[in-house]
Amino acid sequence: MSSLITDLLHQAGGTAVIDGGLATELERHGADLNDPLWSAKCLFSSPHLIRQVHLDYLENGADIIITASYQATIQGFKTKGFSEEECEALLRKSVEIACEARDVYYQRCAGCSSGEGVDGRILNHRRILVAASVGSYGAYLADGSEYSGNYGNAITVETLKDFHRRRVQTLADSGADLLAFETVPNKIEAQAYAQLLEEEDIKIPAWFSFNSKDGINVVSGDSVLECGSIAESCNKVVAVGINCTPPRFIHDLIVLLKKVTTKPIVIYPNSGETYDADRKEWVQNTGVTDEDYVSYVNKWCELGASLVGGCCRTTPATIKGIYRTLSTSQSSRRPMSKAI
Numbered sequence: 001m002s003s004l005i006t007d008l009l010h011q012a013g014g015t016a017v018i019d020g021g022l023a024t025e026l027e028r029h030g031a032d033l034n035d036p037l038w039s040a041k042c043l044f045s046s047p048h049l050i051r052q053v054h055l056d057y058l059e060n061g062a063d064i065i066i067t068a069s070y071q072a073t074i075q076g077f078k079t080k081g082f083s084e085e086e087c088e089a090l091l092r093k094s095v096e097i098a099c100e101a102r103d104v105y106y107q108r109c110a111g112c113s114s115g116e117g118v119d120g121r122i123l124n125h126r127r128i129l130v131a132a133s134v135g136s137y138g139a140y141l142a143d144g145s146e147y148s149g150n151y152g153n154a155i156t157v158e159t160l161k162d163f164h165r166r167r168v169q170t171l172a173d174s175g176a177d178l179l180a181f182e183t184v185p186n187k188i189e190a191q192a193y194a195q196l197l198e199e200e201d202i203k204i205p206a207w208f209s210f211n212s213k214d215g216i217n218v219v220s221g222d223s224v225l226e227c228g229s230i231a232e233s234c235n236k237v238v239a240v241g242i243n244c245t246p247p248r249f250i251h252d253l254i255v256l257l258k259k260v261t262t263k264p265i266v267i268y269p270n271s272g273e274t275y276d277a278d279r280k281e282w283v284q285n286t287g288v289t290d291e292d293y294v295s296y297v298n299k300w301c302e303l304g305a306s307l308v309g310g311c312c313r314t315t316p317a318t319i320k321g322i323y324r325t326l327s328t329s330q331s332s333r334r335p336m337s338k339a340i
């Protein structure tokens, strides 16, 4: 299972690029995400916008695109009146849309001999992975609890496994290359995911990505070392890391993760802006510029990160900056041609 990421990293010269924020880009394209389903609403309201955002990220250098299923849950879709079969079809659709974007991208690469489109688009035929996003239970609650990690005493590992089971099975059989368990806010949910992957004998690999608001612990206060160890001990997990966390905390978190894992480290922070969970919106102008963000990237890679991208409020411009800086620092990687 580990060969998937190993092969990708080999192809990319040691470091691969993940895409950037999906929901914030959908909004920029005019989508209305004011809904408990957030970006998953677009799976039935405007799938063409999701396809466009995936394509934008591919044309800005992403090697891995993450599907619009972060907040897509069977339980959440049912509240909108969908049947069980329709809910599962919507989950599969998130992967189909990403695969369609990849197909369109490959067609565009085939029509371009230089590796670069007229307006600076990167049309470099390379292996691209589709990662099916699995957001946390807190993301389904849509009450900001994926940023507190506080699920209350009634929630157990068993509850969380039951909550995620059918969705994980469906996404694993959808044609995705891997599962991205994202914004994991606490230890209990990491345990649930690890057990679920084993119990259901999930056939595609996964990464676990935690979030932190202090550079020491995950957002619940559970230790990053403990959370990373859970990921390390699960054979189905092929990478472990941090997402949706301000860039300033990433350095220390990589150092901590390196103490407990030998697996590739995945890093896709947010822009550093503050999220107001009560108002359900990002507070403007509290983050870092694209230039500052990209300036961190080489340091993260020196420390051991090997998959780097962006989460909320990062854009195709951020991802292109990451692609460019990694291309410059590793002259052997990705020649600007479609030779692969």
Ligand SMILES: [Zn+2]
Pocket (backbone or CB within 6 Å): 243, 244, 270, 311, 312
């Ligand atoms: Zn995020």
